[in-house]
Amino acid sequence: MDIDTFSFRKMSEEDSCVILDVRTPEEFSSGFLRGAVNVNFYKPDFEDLLDEFDKRKKYLIYCRSGNRSRQAMFLMRDLGFKEVYNLSGGIIAWNEHKHPIEINY
Numbered sequence: 001m002d003i004d005t006f007s008f009r010k011m012s013e014e015d016s017c018v019i020l021d022v023r024t025p026e027e028f029s030s031g032f033l034r035g036a037v038n039v040n041f042y043k044p045d046f047e048d049l050l051d052e053f054d055k056r057k058k059y060l061i062y063c064r065s066g067n068r069s070r071q072a073m074f075l076m077r078d079l080g081f082k083e084v085y086n087l088s089g090g091i092i093a094w095n096e097h098k099h100p101i102e103i104n105y
Contacts, residue, residue, distance in 0.1 A: 002070065002088040005097045008060055011085065017058040022046075022072045023091075027064060031101040033094070041068040047075060055081045062087035062094070 012019055012033060021032050022041040039049050041063065059081060063069040066089050073086040087094065095101070
């Protein structure tokens with residue numbers, strides 16, 4: 001399900017969810033959501049990497065604009081994940097609403 005930035009932020013504050021950033025490592029290094037795990041959508045073994053995650057957990061997934069993460073959301077559902085939520089508009093929308101991001105220096 002696609003959700004807006006405010007719903008995504010509220011859900012991201014729950015301890016029980018996993019936040020997945022499916023952008024490239026270069027994109028990830030420019031700023032990411034607190035606690036996010038980076039899994040590069042363009043890696044040849046992307047599907048295998050996703051399949052290693054616990055399918056019983058809740059996942060919040062995002063990318064730059066919401067397109068890659070939306071594709072990844074459907075892939076995860078096909079792999080048997082029960083709860084996967086896509087950030088509509090991606091980190092672009094997140095930044096437009098001035099939600100916090102982390103940056104590694």
